[in-house]
Amino acid sequence: MHRYRSHHCGELRAPDVGTDVRLSGWLHNRRDLGGILFIDLRDHHGLVQLVARPGTAANEALGHLTKETVVRVDGTVVNRGAENVNPELPTGEIEVEVTDVEVLGAAEQIPFTINAEDGVNEERRLEYRFLDLRRERMHRNIMLRTAVISAIRQKMTALGFNEMATPILSATSPEGARDFLVPSRLHAGRFYALPQAPQQFKQLLMIAGFDRYFQIAPCFRDEDARADRSPGEFYQLDVEMSFVEQEDVFQVIEKVMTELFEEFGDGRHVTSPFPRIPFREAMDRYGSDKPDLRARLELVDVTSVFEGSEFKAFAGKHVRALAVPDTADQPRKFFDQMGEYAVEQGAKGLAWVRVGEDGGLTGPIAKFLTAENTAALLSALDAKPGTAVFFGAGAYDEVSKIMGAVRVEAARRTGHFDEGVFRFCWIVDFPMYEKDEETGRIEFSHNPFSMPQGGLEALRTQDPLSVLAWQYDIVCNGVELSSGAIRNHEPEVMYEAFEIAGYSREDVEREFGGMLRAFSFGAPPHGGIAPGIDRIVMLLADEPNIRETIAFPLNGNAQDLLMGAPSEVDDARLRELHLSVRKPK
Numbered sequence: 131m132h133r134y135r136s137h138h139c140g141e142l143r144a145p146d147v148g149t150d151v152r153l154s155g156w157l158h159n160r161r162d163l164g165g166i167l168f169i170d171l172r173d174h175h176g177l178v179q180l181v182a183r184p185g186t187a188a189n190e191a192l193g194h195l196t197k198e199t200v201v202r203v204d205g206t207v208v209n210r211g212a213e214n215v216n217p218e219l220p221t222g223e224i225e226v227e228v229t230d231v232e233v234l235g236a237a238e239q240i241p242f243t244i245n246a247e248d249g250v251n252e253e254r255r256l257e258y259r260f261l262d263l264r265r266e267r268m269h270r271n272i273m274l275r276t277a278v279i280s281a282i283r284q285k286m287t288a289l290g291f292n293e294m295a296t297p298i299l300s301a302t303s304p305e306g307a308r309d310f311l312v313p314s315r316l317h318a319g320r321f322y323a324l325p326q327a328p329q330q331f332k333q334l335l336m337i338a339g340f341d342r343y344f345q346i347a348p349c350f351r352d353e354d355a356r357a358d359r360s361p362g363e364f365y366q367l368d369v370e371m372s373f374v375e376q377e378d379v380f381q382v383i384e385k386v387m388t389e390l391f392e393e394f395g396d397g398r399h400v401t402s403p404f405p406r407i408p409f410r411e412a413m414d415r416y417g418s419d420k421p422d423l424r425a426r427l428e429l430v431d432v433t434s435v436f437e438g439s440e441f442k443a444f445a446g447k448h449v450r451a452l453a454v455p456d457t458a459d460q461p462r463k464f465f466d467q468m469g470e471y472a473v474e475q476g477a478k479g480l481a482w483v484r485v486g487e488d489g490g491l492t493g494p495i496a497k498f499l500t501a502e503n504t505a506a507l508l509s510a511l512d513a514k515p516g517t518a519v520f521f522g523a524g525a526y527d528e529v530s531k532i533m534g535a536v537r538v539e540a541a542r543r544t545g546h547f548d549e550g551v552f553r554f555c556w557i558v559d560f561p562m563y564e565k566d567e568e569t570g571r572i573e574f575s576h577n578p579f580s581m582p583q584g585g586l587e588a589l590r591t592q593d594p595l596s597v598l599a600w601q602y603d604i605v606c607n608g609v610e611l612s613s614g615a616i617r618n619h620e621p622e623v624m625y626e627a628f629e630i631a632g633y634s635r636e637d638v639e640r641e642f643g644g645m646l647r648a649f650s651f652g653a654p655p656h657g658g659i660a661p662g663i664d665r666i667v668m669l670l671a672d673e674p675n676i677r678e679t680i681a682f683p684l685n686g687n688a689q690d691l692l693m694g695a696p697s698e699v700d701d702a703r704l705r706e707l708h709l710s711v712r713k714p715k
Contacts, residue, residue: 131152134234135152135154135202136150137151137152138153138173138175138176139153139172139173139175139177140173140178140220140221141175142178142221142224143221143224146224147207147208147209148208149207151206152203152204153173153178153180153205153226154173154234155171155172156173156198156199156244157169157195157196157197157198157200158170158171158172158177158198158244159197159245160197165184165189166181166189167181167182167189167192167193168180168181169181169192170245171201171203171226172264176221177219177221178221178224178225179219179224180192180225180227180228181208181226181228182227183227186228186229188203188205188228188229188230188231191231192228195236195237196238196240197237197240197244198237198240198244198264199233199235199236200234201233202231202234203228203231203232204228204230205228205229206226206227206229207225207226208224208226209223210222210224210225240261241254241258242254252677252685253691256677256685256692258692259681259691260692263681267678271671271673271678272681274670274671274679275663275667275679275680277394278390278394278670281389281390281393281394282346282367282663283346285385285386285390286367286369286386289385289386291343291344291369292341292343292344293343293344294335295345296331296332296335296368297331298324298348299312299323299324300323300324300325301323302321303323303325303326303330303641307351307353308351308352308353309324309326310323310350310351310352311323311324312324313707313709315706315707315708318708319708325347325348325350326350327366328349328368329577330579330642330644330645332345332368333579333617333619334644334648336371336372336617337619337648337649337651337652337653337656339372341372341373342371343368343371343658344367344368344369346366346368347368347660348365349363349364349366350362350363351364352688355685355687357674357675358609358668358676359676360684361684361688365663366612366662367386367612367660367662369382369658369659369660371658372656373654374616374655374656375657376558376657379602379616379657379658379659380406380556380602383604383614383659383661384402384403387400387554387604387606387611388400388402390666391669396670397550398550398551398552399552401423401551401552404556404604405555405556406556407555408558409558409559409560409561410559412557413526413530415428415429416428416429417450417530417531417534418530418608419557419603419610420557420605420608420609421534421555422538422607423553423555423607424547424548424608425537425538425540425542425546426546426547426548427452427453427454427537427540427541427546428452428537429450429451429537430452430453430510431449431450432449432450432506432510432511432521433448433449435503435506436449436503439500440498441495443481443495443498444521447525449521449522450522450523450530450533451511451520451521452519452520452521452522452533452536453511453517453518454517454519454520454540454546455514455516455517456516456517456545457484457516457518457544458484458515458516460518460544465482468480468482468536468539468540469482471535471539472520472532475531475532475536476528477522477532480520480521480536481494481520482494482495482518482521483495484517484518484519485513485514485515485516485517485518485519487515488515489508520533520540522536538608552607552669553606554604554605554606555605556602556604557602557603557605558601558602559583560575560603561598561599562574562575562582562583562597562627563595563597563630563631564595565595571632572630573631573632574631576599576613578628578631579615579617579618579624579645580599580615580616580617580618581600581617581619581623582598582599582600582623582627583597583598584597585623586623586626589623589626589627589630599615600657601614602615602659604659604661606669607669609668611662611665612661613659615658616655616656617657617658619653619655621646621650624642624645624649625638664676664680
């Protein structure tokens with residue numbers, strides 16, 4: 131028999147009754163019923179119940195061991211008996227009567243329970259992440275991630291993509307976040323940068339003629355954490371294709387995402403094909419460029435309804451309305467709670483009215499609306515009796531942010547929200563540039579390597595803020611999975627695009643000399659995208675926080691509490707790297 135095991139803990143079934151077995155695993159739980167010990171033994175593959183009779187050496191050995199001790203046990207598989215069968219457990223028809231025990235790894239008293247999801251705080255969980263990963267939910271999440279990545283590789287290879295690795299140590303790049311820098315020992319005062327994305331390298335692979343590339347790529351960005359963003363390190367399905375237009379990229383990714391979410395979505399429906407929604411339309415209708423389409427409500431611009439209105443709260447402002455049907459039975463508490471929610475999103479309050487059976491309006495602001503306002507409003511919203519109407523007024527971006535969140539919350543509270551589905555969409559036609567409100571400078575709004583719609587002529591003849599780019603995002607259930615673009619592969623277009631954003635020709639040649647040199651030797655039209663692996667698994671696992679799908683994440687302050695990173699470096703190492711440390715006062 132094998133030194134440690136003849137079977138896995140999760141594989142024994144009724145046909146194995148009478149078999150002598152050897153198992154190894156962790157002591158998951160222990161119950162003492164009148165001197166008879168019942169032990170749940172756990173390994174990667176599952177759980178099995180052990181039984182140790184009173185007076186036996188096995189009972190004596192198992193009776194004093196702490197939970198999470200690693201043991202090897204020998205025993206015989208026996209029936210549990212009909213009254214003791216556990217239908218919730220795959221091995222629930224049998225148990226193993228233990229005859230011999232060997233301790234393989236003793237365990238100290240554990241800092242939190244493994245066999246139950248208690249309320250231990252995240253900092254403690256991350257400090258003892260190796261214990262946290264033993265929990266069933268976390269173990270399942272990590273194995274889901276493994277299976278998803280394996281499936282992605284198979285699907286991409288089947289579609290003719292070639293998996294290739296790109297450098298980790300490279301030069302800095304204006305991707306939009308801060309770089310992590312690595313000092314050079316051989317080149318004093320110079321630094322490598324960890325890649326925010328393999329952007330330039332995957333474009334160079336297209337120029338080199340490899341046609342279709344993909345990689346499960348590690349990316350590094352020094353940015354703050356969010357529920358759907360891990361600080362420091364993340365992984366993405368990095369994709370690039372030659373001789374393609376935007377729709378070609380969509381077809382590939384749509385196929386992969388649909389199959390992936392159908393395979394691992396636990397029966398949740400995937401809506402396909404994915405709608406294409408222009409950026410400005412998304413902001414107008416949903417208040418967000420990553421709309422949650424599970425909410426079956428839309429915003430309506432009613433600014434014109436209140437032009438010239440004497441209602442000061444709306445006068446001279448951008449006004450967006452949200453009509454919520456079938457609210458006749460909603461109590462006043464519902465409206466108060468929606469107002470409180472809007473304040474949490476940054477609003478000063480939330481104006482509302484309700485449409486009565488006679489078509490008249492009731493509510494806090496109804497008295498301020500004229501008959502003309504009311505008629506125009508009901509027409510714009512197609513609002514029937516029993517409809518509640520919420521309003522946001524102010525600057526466009528501010529109203530969009532607040533009312534976009536109110537839209538989803540109102541849908542959830544009133545039954546206008548589809549649970550158990552994955553609703554994807556493409557957001558397209560992003561503006562190439564935006565204006566910095568503080569400096570007034572024109573800046574890239576998305577990826578600086580994107581091809582402008584209209585090419586060189588558009589850059590030279592249009593207002594920069596009106597130029598659209600061949601840029602796109604893929605969104606699922608309100609989570610942005612990725613940005614992508616058809617790339618700018620023409621040197622003159624690149625010079626012009628960067629000049630508008632304040633880069634001189636010399637700046638471009640200094641920062642992107644390798645790319646420009648490559649473009650000048652015959653570059654194919656190409657484009658790509660990079661859906662986030664962490665976010666994909668977060669959606670499939672139905673987890674609200676991305677750290678629940680990563681084996682060893684940093685905490686919200688970008689610290690590794692398990693390994694103690696970031697850590698200080700001694701003076702000898704600093705001298706070797708030609709560095710000195712200046713700490714803030």
